[in-house]
Amino acid sequence: MSSIIIYTIITLSLLGAVAALVLYFVAQRFKVYEDPNIDLVEAELPAANCGGCGFAGCRNFAETLVKAETFDGLFCPVGGNETMSRIASVLGREAVTQEARVAVLRCNGTCEFRPKISKYDGTMSCAIASALYGGETGCNYGCLGFGDCVMVCNFDALHMDPVTGLPVVDDKKCTSCGACVKECPKDLFELRKRWKGDKKIYVACMNEDKGGVARKNCSVACIGCSKCFKVCPHDAIVMKNNLAFIDSVKCKLCRKCAPECPTNAILEFGLPIRKQPETINTQLINKEE
Amino acid sequence: MLKTFKKGGIHPPENKFSAHNGIRKLPLPGSVAILLSQHLGAPAKVIVNKGDEVKTGQLIATGEGFVSSNVHASVSGKIAKIDDVTDISGYRKQAVFIDVAGDEWIETIKRDNTLEKDIQLTGEEIIKKINEAGIVGLGGATFPTHVKLTVPRGKKAECLIINGVECEPYLTSDHSLMLEKGEEIIVGIQLLKKALNVPLAHIGIENNKPDAIVLMEKLAAEYKGIKVHALKVKYPQGGEKQLIKAITGREVPSGGLPVDVGVVAFNVGTVFAVYEAVQKNKPLFERVVTITGKTLSQPANFRVRIGTPISAVINAAGGIPGDTGKIVSGGPMMGKALSDPEVPVMKGTSGVLLFASGESARRNMLPCIRCAKCVSVCPMGLEPYLLMPLAQKNSFDRLEAEHVMDCIECGSCSYTCPADRPLLDFIRLGKSKVGRIIRTRKKQ
Amino acid sequence: MSNLLTVSPSPHIASEQSVSKMMYGVIISLVPAFLITLYVFGLGALVVTVISILSCVLAEMVIQQFILKTRISIGDGSAMVTGLLLAFNLPSNLPWWMVALGALFAIGIGKMTYGGLGNNPFNPALVGRVFLLISFPVQMTSWPLPVASRLQYVDAATGATPLGFLKEAVRGGVTVPEAMNQLPDHMQLFMGQMGGSLGEVSAVALIIGFFWLLYKRIITWHIPVSMIATIFIFTGILWLADPSKNASPVFHILTGGIMLGAIYMATDLVTSPMTKTGMFIYAVGIGLITVIIRVYGAYPEGVSFAILIMNAFVPLINKYIKPRRFGEEVKHG
Numbered sequence A: 001m002s003s004i005i006i007y008t009i010i011t012l013s014l015l016g017a018v019a020a021l022v023l024y025f026v027a028q029r030f031k032v033y034e035d036p037n038i039d040l041v042e043a044e045l046p047a048a049n050c051g052g053c054g055f056a057g058c059r060n061f062a063e064t065l066v067k068a069e070t071f072d073g074l075f076c077p078v079g080g081n082e083t084m085s086r087i088a089s090v091l092g093r094e095a096v097t098q099e100a101r102v103a104v105l106r107c108n109g110t111c112e113f114r115p116k117i118s119k120y121d122g123t124m125s126c127a128i129a130s131a132l133y134g135g136e137t138g139c140n141y142g143c144l145g146f147g148d149c150v151m152v153c154n155f156d157a158l159h160m161d162p163v164t165g166l167p168v169v170d171d172k173k174c175t176s177c178g179a180c181v182k183e184c185p186k187d188l189f190e191l192r193k194r195w196k197g198d199k200k201i202y203v204a205c206m207n208e209d210k211g212g213v214a215r216k217n218c219s220v221a222c223i224g225c226s227k228c229f230k231v232c233p234h235d236a237i238v239m240k241n242n243l244a245f246i247d248s249v250k251c252k253l254c255r256k257c258a259p260e261c262p263t264n265a266i267l268e269f270g271l272p273i274r275k276q277p278e279t280i281n282t283q284l285i286n287k288e289e
Numbered sequence B: 001m002l003k004t005f006k007k008g009g010i011h012p013p014e015n016k017f018s019a020h021n022g023i024r025k026l027p028l029p030g031s032v033a034i035l036l037s038q039h040l041g042a043p044a045k046v047i048v049n050k051g052d053e054v055k056t057g058q059l060i061a062t063g064e065g066f067v068s069s070n071v072h073a074s075v076s077g078k079i080a081k082i083d084d085v086t087d088i089s090g091y092r093k094q095a096v097f098i099d100v101a102g103d104e105w106i107e108t109i110k111r112d113n114t115l116e117k118d119i120q121l122t123g124e125e126i127i128k129k130i131n132e133a134g135i136v137g138l139g140g141a142t143f144p145t146h147v148k149l150t151v152p153r154g155k156k157a158e159c160l161i162i163n164g165v166e167c168e169p170y171l172t173s174d175h176s177l178m179l180e181k182g183e184e185i186i187v188g189i190q191l192l193k194k195a196l197n198v199p200l201a202h203i204g205i206e207n208n209k210p211d212a213i214v215l216m217e218k219l220a221a222e223y224k225g226i227k228v229h230a231l232k233v234k235y236p237q238g239g240e241k242q243l244i245k246a247i248t249g250r251e252v253p254s255g256g257l258p259v260d261v262g263v264v265a266f267n268v269g270t271v272f273a274v275y276e277a278v279q280k281n282k283p284l285f286e287r288v289v290t291i292t293g294k295t296l297s298q299p300a301n302f303r304v305r306i307g308t309p310i311s312a313v314i315n316a317a318g319g320i321p322g323d324t325g326k327i328v329s330g331g332p333m334m335g336k337a338l339s340d341p342e343v344p345v346m347k348g349t350s351g352v353l354l355f356a357s358g359e360s361a362r363r364n365m366l367p368c369i370r371c372a373k374c375v376s377v378c379p380m381g382l383e384p385y386l387l388m389p390l391a392q393k394n395s396f397d398r399l400e401a402e403h404v405m406d407c408i409e410c411g412s413c414s415y416t417c418p419a420d421r422p423l424l425d426f427i428r429l430g431k432s433k434v435g436r437i438i439r440t441r442k443k444q
Numbered sequence C: 001m002s003n004l005l006t007v008s009p010s011p012h013i014a015s016e017q018s019v020s021k022m023m024y025g026v027i028i029s030l031v032p033a034f035l036i037t038l039y040v041f042g043l044g045a046l047v048v049t050v051i052s053i054l055s056c057v058l059a060e061m062v063i064q065q066f067i068l069k070t071r072i073s074i075g076d077g078s079a080m081v082t083g084l085l086l087a088f089n090l091p092s093n094l095p096w097w098m099v100a101l102g103a104l105f106a107i108g109i110g111k112m113t114y115g116g117l118g119n120n121p122f123n124p125a126l127v128g129r130v131f132l133l134i135s136f137p138v139q140m141t142s143w144p145l146p147v148a149s150r151l152q153y154v155d156a157a158t159g160a161t162p163l164g165f166l167k168e169a170v171r172g173g174v175t176v177p178e179a180m181n182q183l184p185d186h187m188q189l190f191m192g193q194m195g196g197s198l199g200e201v202s203a204v205a206l207i208i209g210f211f212w213l214l215y216k217r218i219i220t221w222h223i224p225v226s227m228i229a230t231i232f233i234f235t236g237i238l239w240l241a242d243p244s245k246n247a248s249p250v251f252h253i254l255t256g257g258i259m260l261g262a263i264y265m266a267t268d269l270v271t272s273p274m275t276k277t278g279m280f281i282y283a284v285g286i287g288l289i290t291v292i293i294r295v296y297g298a299y300p301e302g303v304s305f306a307i308l309i310m311n312a313f314v315p316l317i318n319k320y321i322k323p324r325r326f327g328e329e330v331k332h333g
Helices: A003-029 A036-044 A057-067 A080-091 A126-132 A148-152 A179-183 A211-217 A227-231 A280-285 B123-132 B145-149 B173-196 B210-220 B240-248 B268-280 B310-316 B373-377 B384-392 B396-401 B412-416 B423-443 C019-029 C031-041 C043-067 C078-088 C096-108 C124-135 C162-171 C176-180 C186-191 C203-215 C222-241 C249-254 C258-265 C276-296 C303-320
Strands: A101-105 A118-120 A158-160 A167-169 A189-193 A200-203 A237-240 A243-246 A266-269 B023-025 B031-035 B059-062 B077-086 B092-100 B159-163 B200-206 B226-231 B263-267 B286-293 B300-305 B324-329 B336-338 B351-356 C005-007
Touching: A036 A057, A036 A080, A057 A080, A101 A167, A101 A200, A126 A148, A126 B423, A148 A158, A148 A179, A179 A189, A189 A200, A200 A243, A227 A237, A227 A243, B023 B173, B031 B077, B123 B145, B123 B173, B123 B268, B145 B173, B145 B263, B159 B173, B159 B240, B159 B268, B173 B200, B173 B210, B173 B263, B173 B268, B173 B286, B200 B210, B200 B240, B210 B226, B226 B240, B240 B263, B263 B268, B268 B286, B286 B310, B300 B310, B310 B324, B310 B351, B324 C005, B336 C005, B373 B384, B373 B412, B384 B396, B384 B423, B396 B423, B412 B423, C019 C031, C019 C078, C019 C203, C031 C043, C031 C078, C031 C203, C043 C078, C043 C096, C078 C096, C078 C124, C078 C258, C096 C124, C124 C303, C162 C176, C186 C203, C186 C249, C203 C258, C222 C249, C222 C258, C222 C276, C249 C258, C258 C276, C258 C303, C276 C303
Parallel strands: A118 C005, B023 B300, B159 B200, B159 B263, B200 B226, B286 B351
Antiparallel strands: A101 A189, A158 A167, A200 A266, A237 A243, B031 B092, B077 B092, B286 B300, B324 B336, B324 B351
C-alpha cells in the first residue's frame, strides 16, 4: 500500500473520531429533557397523524395527554376505546370511553335520482364549485361529486362511485377522524353511532327547500312531510326547515320510520330485507354493504 | 399622454358590438321576480303580502339596518307569491313575484322628460332621498349609495370620481347612458357634490368612447368643478382603485377605502339613478342592460325593469341562438355564468353575454412554467403563481402574509396564464378561507 | 345533454398565449442562428443538432412513459428547446454518443428528477453542457475551424477559439493588442466567422432572434440587456485600467457564449426570477461572475458556470424581492 493511502486513512479516521466526540459532547450539552412517558404514549397511538384528535399529530397529542390531569375531551377516534384504555394504564389515569362512530354521507342524490340541469366546467373541487353555485343539479344542498372528501381522507375509506356520482364510505377503514366532515362544503357528512354489523338508519338528504321544490329536483329527497316523525316511538326524529333528522344516539333501529317515507329518503343498511314490492329505490336500499 | 394606472393590466379584445345601438325600452314581461337582496348588506324586509295590488315604484321591502337598501316594485299588478328563485349567486333566494297588469306608476314620480337642473335640497336631504329610493352601486358591486355618502368620522372627502370607464369587453350600457342622458348625469354629479360637500368631480372615460368624451366635456364645461379625463384603454381601468390612481395619482391603502385618500367614486349609472330619484322622485326600479355576444343576431342596450327574467332580455335581442353554451351576467372577465336563463335582472346586472358552446371552454392546465406573466399583469402587485399552491395547501398564514386579501378578483392572471392554470379559482378560495379566519380573529 | 348551459368561475375568456406557442416561438427565433451555423460548421452542426434534439425528446418520452408513468408531455415543445439549446452549446465535432449522453443527462437529471417542466432550478441545457465539459474536457474544448471543416464531422480540423487563444497568449506574456492582430476583427466576430460552439458564433443572428422573442412577448429585455451591460462595463473598466492585459469590452461581448447565454440561456423562463428587479439582480450577478471567471479563472469561458451559479440564487431572489404592492403601507420611523 502506498504511503498516500495510509496517510489518507489515518487522517480521515482521526477526523471522523474527532467529529464523533464533538457530536457526542454537543448532544449531551444541549439535550432536551423529555418526559419518557411521551414516547410510551406515542407508541400506543396509531401514528396516522390525521388530526382527528384535534391536535397536530400523534406526538403532539401524546405530549398533551401526558401533561393533562384528566382525559376529559381527549380522545383518539382512530385508536378508539382500546387505545385510550391502554394509554390510561400506562399513565396510571382513569380511562374515558366514547361510543364508536362512523362517517355517513347524508345524500342519495345519484345521477339517476337527481338529473343534471347544467354542466360545470371549472376546477374540479367541491369547495370552488360550491362558492360558484348550487351545483349541476336543481338541488342546492346535495353532493357535488368532485371528491374533495376523497382527497382529504387519510385512511383510504372514501372512494367515488362512478355510476352514482357519490362518494362511498368503507366502514371497515373509516376511523371517524372527522376530516371529511370538516372538508365537505355542503356539510353532508356526519359521524353517527356505529352499530355491530355496520347497521345504519339515517335520512339521506339535507335539502331544506319546500317539499314540492325538493321532490322536483331529486326523486329521493326528504320533503319534510313528518310521517317518520309521527311514528318514531323513541323521540329520535327532529323536523326542522322542511327536513327530517334522525338522532343516531336516540335511534334504536326499530325500523318503524323507513317504510313510512313516501320518497324513500330514509336509508337502511345491514338490516334484513323488508318484504315489499320491489322498486328501484328499495333495490338500492337493501344492498348489503 | 393619456392617464392610466401603471402597474399591470391586460388588453382583451373589446368586442363592443352594441356600442352604437342606442337604448331601447324592453317590453314589460308577463311577471317579474324582485329579489329582496340585490345589494351588499342585510336583505330587505318585505312589507307586502301575497294578493296585494302594487303600483310601479311602490315600496315593497325596507332596508334592515344601516348597510341595506329599500326595494321597490318595478311593475304594477298583483303579488303572486313571495318565494325562492335562483339568482346570480347560483342559489335560491327570496323574491317578490308580481303578475304584471298595465303600468300604473305611483303619483309622486314626475314622468316628464324635461331636465330638472335646480337643486333645492340640502346635502342631508339629498342623501335621505337616495336612501329612500333604494339606490345602490350600479357598476356591479351594489353597495348602498347612501352609506357611501356618509363619510365615517375622522375621514374627509375631497373630490368625487365618476366611473364612466366600462373596461369590461362587450359591455356598453354606461357608454349608451352617457350618450343619451349626459345632461341628467351632470345634474346628478352636482347633487352628489352637494351631498358630499366637495368642490370637484372627475369623470373618467376610456379612450375607446371618443363620442362620450367629447359630449361629457361639452356638457361639463357649463359647470364649475367638473373635469373629464380620457383614460388609456386597459383592463381593469374601471376598477375603483385603478381609476383613483389614474386620475389622482393616489393609491388606496391596502385594506382601506377610497375615502382614505379623500375620494368617493360612483358609476355613471348610479349617478343617473341619483338624478332620477332626487329630481324626479323616481326610485330605482329599472336600469340599462347590454345584451350581447358574438352569436347574437341583434346585440342591443335595453332599459329593463328590475325582476325581468333574463330570457326576456335575450328574446328581445333576437332570441337565444341554438348553440349557446354559456350565459354570463356581467362582463367576460368578472361576470357570473348562469345555470338557468330564468334568473331575474337585478340592480347590479350590467349586461348579459352569450357564448357559443366551446367558445368559452376551459383548457387543460399544465404545470407552472414560471414565466411570471401573471405577476406582470396583476394590477395589485401580487404573485398569483404563488397564491395558487398556497391556497391548494391551505397555508393560511402565508396567504395572509402574501396579501391575498388585496386581490380585486379582476381575472387578469387567469386570462394571461399560458399554462391555462385556474389561478383566480384558487385565489378566491384562499380569500374566502383567510377572510373567515380574519373575521373570527377580530371577534375575539 | 348538449342543451345544458355550462357554468364555470370567471374569467370566461383567455388570451391566446400557450406554453407550446412560446416554446415553438423560441425554436423559430433560433432559425437564423441555425442557418448561419450550418454555413460555418456544416455537417457537424447538422448531426449534433439533430441528435441532441432527438435524444432529448426521446429521453423525456421514455422517462415519462416507463419510469414516472405519467402523461407524456413532449408535445409542449420544451424538450425540443432543451435539445436545440444544448446543441448550440457544443462543438460541432462532438461524437454522437456524447451528444446523446449529454441530452440524457440534461433531461433526466437536469429536468425530470426535479419533477418535470416548471420544477427544475437549473437550466437543463447548461446542466448537460457542464456535465459533458467535466466528463470529456478534451473533446468539449477542441473547436473545429470555421468554414474550413464544413464537410467533416468528428475528424474536423480544429483550432482555438478567440477567447481561448487570447487567454493562452496573455499567460504566455503576449500583450493583448499583439494577440488581437492574429484574431478576426470585430465585424467578423459579429457576423460569425470564428471558432466556438454552434450557437456562439453569430451575434447578428442571435440578435435577430432576440427581437423575434420580444415581439412575440416570450421574454422581456431586462435580463439580456442588464447582463450584457454589466459585462460591458466591468470589462470596460478593466480594459481602461490595463489595455495590455485585457481585451476590449466589444471583443468580450462578441466572443464566447455571452450573446447566446444572455438571450437564450439566462432568460429561460423556469430558472429565472419572477420580478423585474429580481431579473436585474440575477443578470448583473451572471455578468460579474462571467467576467471574474474569464479574467481570473482557469477557464477561458464562464457564462455557463455563471448562469448555473445564479440559478441557485433564484429561489432566494424570489423570496426576498417581491413586486411593489398597490397601496403598500408606508413604513414610518
